[in-house]
Amino acid sequence: ETGVTQTPRHLVMGMTNKKSLKCEQHLGHNAMYWYKQSAKKPLELMFVYSLEERVENNSVPSRFSPECPNSSHLFLHLHTLQPEDSALYLCASSQEGNTIYFGEGSWLTVV
Amino acid sequence: QKEVEQDPGPLSVPEGAIVSLNCTYSNSAFQYFMWYRQYSRKGPELLMYTYSSGNKEDGRFTAQVDKSSKYISLFIRDSQPSDSATYLCAMSAIRGSNYKLTFGKGTLLTVNP
Numbered sequence: 724e725t726g727v728t729q730t731p732r733h734l735v736m737g738m739t740n741k742k743s744l745k746c747e748q749h750l751g752h753n754a755m756y757w758y759k760q761s762a763k764k765p766l767e768l769m770f771v772y773s774l775e776e777r778v779e780n781n782s783v784p785s786r787f788s789p790e791c792p793n794s795s796h797l798f799l800h801l802h803t804l805q806p807e808d809s810a811l812y813l814c815a816s817s818q819e820g821n822t823i824y825f826g827e828g829s830w831l832t833v834v
Numbered sequence: 835q836k837e838v839e840q841d842p843g844p845l846s847v848p849e850g851a852i853v854s855l856n857c858t859y860s861n862s863a864f865q866y867f868m869w870y871r872q873y874s875r876k877g878p879e880l881l882m883y884t885y886s887s888g889n890k891e892d893g894r895f896t897a898q899v900d901k902s903s904k905y906i907s908l909f910i911r912d913s914q915p916s917d918s919a920t921y922l923c924a925m926s927a928i929r930g931s932n933y934k935l936t937f938g939k940g941t942l943l944t945v946n947p
Contacts, residue, residue: 766937813877825877
């Protein structure tokens with residue numbers, strides 16, 4: 724079992740749908756992250772939660788809504804997405820001051 | 835100028851070759867440097883972590899940081915087909931709970947048997 728688990732691994736949704744991505748970390752870390760990875764672009768940091776408090780929101784559109792109910796779980800709620808939002812969404816976690824560890828990602832296709 | 839520049843490749847080498855992957859950066863505050871390896875359709879996995887200037891070796895992999903030139907490198911000796919992946923450099927200026935990494939775009943490496 725990997726340290727950071729993401730579900731679903733693949734998701735296809737219409738522009739009017741509402742769906743959620745889920746992330747769970749088993750590493751005892753106190754910070755969790757959402758990153759977006761698009762083709763030919765660097766990884767883009769979306770949100771950071773530290774000790775369950777959102778500490779970073781990198782000008783992400785409101786159609787992406789994160790939720791961190793506890794230090795082990797992180798959600799990304801999706802609604803009224805656009806085709807350009809199709810990408811690999813990566814969850815990651817870290818212990819304060821150390822490097823981050825990624826999950827395997829959720830491939831999102833918006834049709 | 836982008837904060838981190840990384841040649842996207844693709845880079846194709848024969849098995850057994852020495853591979854050199856590089857990144858340049860503009861932010862002189864960066865002092866933590868990482869290399870991640872990402873296999874196709876998988877998440878990035880941490881390969882090497884270095885702090886400040888110098889070399890760090892781990893098996894066939896050597897990470898090198900030259901802060902004066904704002905240049906970092908990853909060398910792979912005796913490359914294997916299993917090394918075929920995208921290699922991402924990442925760097926940060928700070929430690930702490932607001933840990934943020936700035937990534938390069940990644941270099942796609944193929945090692946041919």
